[in-house]
Amino acid sequence: MAMRYGVDFFMLSPERLRQRFLLLQRVRDFFRHRAYIEVDTPVRLPVLIPEAEIIPLSSEGWFLQTSPELCMKRLLAQGNKHIFQICPCFRKGEQGQLHQEEFTMLEWYHAGWSYLELMQECEQMIRQVAGKDVVRRSGQDISLQVPWQRLTVNDAFQRYAGVSAEQAVRTGQFDLLLVEKVEPELGWERPVFLYDYPIALASLARPKSECPEVAERFELYIGGIEVANGFSELTDPVVQQHRFAEEMRKADRYGRGCKMPEKFLTALQRLPDCAGIALGLDRLFMLLLERNCLAEVLPFAEADL
Numbered sequence: 001m002a003m004r005y006g007v008d009f010f011m012l013s014p015e016r017l018r019q020r021f022l023l024l025q026r027v028r029d030f031f032r033h034r035a036y037i038e039v040d041t042p043v044r045l046p047v048l049i050p051e052a053e054i055i056p057l058s059s060e061g062w063f064l065q066t067s068p069e070l071c072m073k074r075l076l077a078q079g080n081k082h083i084f085q086i087c088p089c090f091r092k093g094e095q096g097q098l099h100q101e102e103f104t105m106l107e108w109y110h111a112g113w114s115y116l117e118l119m120q121e122c123e124q125m126i127r128q129v130a131g132k133d134v135v136r137r138s139g140q141d142i143s144l145q146v147p148w149q150r151l152t153v154n155d156a157f158q159r160y161a162g163v164s165a166e167q168a169v170r171t172g173q174f175d176l177l178l179v180e181k182v183e184p185e186l187g188w189e190r191p192v193f194l195y196d197y198p199i200a201l202a203s204l205a206r207p208k209s210e211c212p213e214v215a216e217r218f219e220l221y222i223g224g225i226e227v228a229n230g231f232s233e234l235t236d237p238v239v240q241q242h243r244f245a246e247e248m249r250k251a252d253r254y255g256r257g258c259k260m261p262e263k264f265l266t267a268l269q270r271l272p273d274c275a276g277i278a279l280g281l282d283r284l285f286m287l288l289l290e291r292n293c294l295a296e297v298l299p300f301a302e303a304d305l
Helices: 014-032 069-077 115-130 153-160 165-170 174-185 237-253 262-268 281-288
Strands: 002-004 007-009 057-059 062-064 082-090 102-111 134-137 140-143 149-152 192-198 211-222 225-232 274-280
Touching (some): 069 082, 069 262, 102 115, 115 192, 115 211, 115 225, 115 274, 115 281, 153 165, 153 174, 225 281, 274 281
Parallel strands (some): 149 192
Antiparallel strands (some): 002 007, 102 274, 134 140, 192 211, 211 225, 225 274
């Protein structure tokens, strides 16, 4: 951190900028050695995924992407098997130590996989990018030795919130309990994959065949911080359209209109069985470099602009 006329600012030092560059190179090297193709899709789109809780930034009647998911899945539907992307994403109103309206996303997809294989690859990728066995956060050592912990959402809610996940959804308290009771307890000895979310909280994930009331979705936590969100992809366009319609109704209640992504739904008919994951690179770099806020690992923080 440096000083400018007595005011703190976080523009990265040359050494910290080099550290960020090296971490980005390690990410790309990991996927290149596994025969993934790096893709680059449009950042500005006419239609986004309908998501009631995520507010997009507008751009001349279109929108800046909140995720590259729609375009990447359309590439999968065209016959691509293993793809990844590192790109800027934008979400209005997300500001704070762990949030920026503009942030860097790593997203990747693997045809023929479920969320189980993807969890394993995620821990292998982070392990390789970290290049060390331990990260330290809030005075506590967190082991990166694999395998990492797997914990179902229901078990986590029973353990830390004293209610079942189903009950939390039914009473409308799921998000509150997750943020206040569950998330702060996760990933302090080693990273934790929180998996098998209630189906109502998995708009783009497929139901678990042996337990259809939950979805094959997971989130990765390290030191109480959510780093990644992944799932076995839903490939049924009829079910997906129904779920999007429900999100659109919720957005309407918030005073925000959404459009149905028709071209995506058409492509979904050709989407193979696959799994995908979105990982916040800025958060990951913050943890690996043992810093306390995103501004300390970004080339420019918003306050610098």
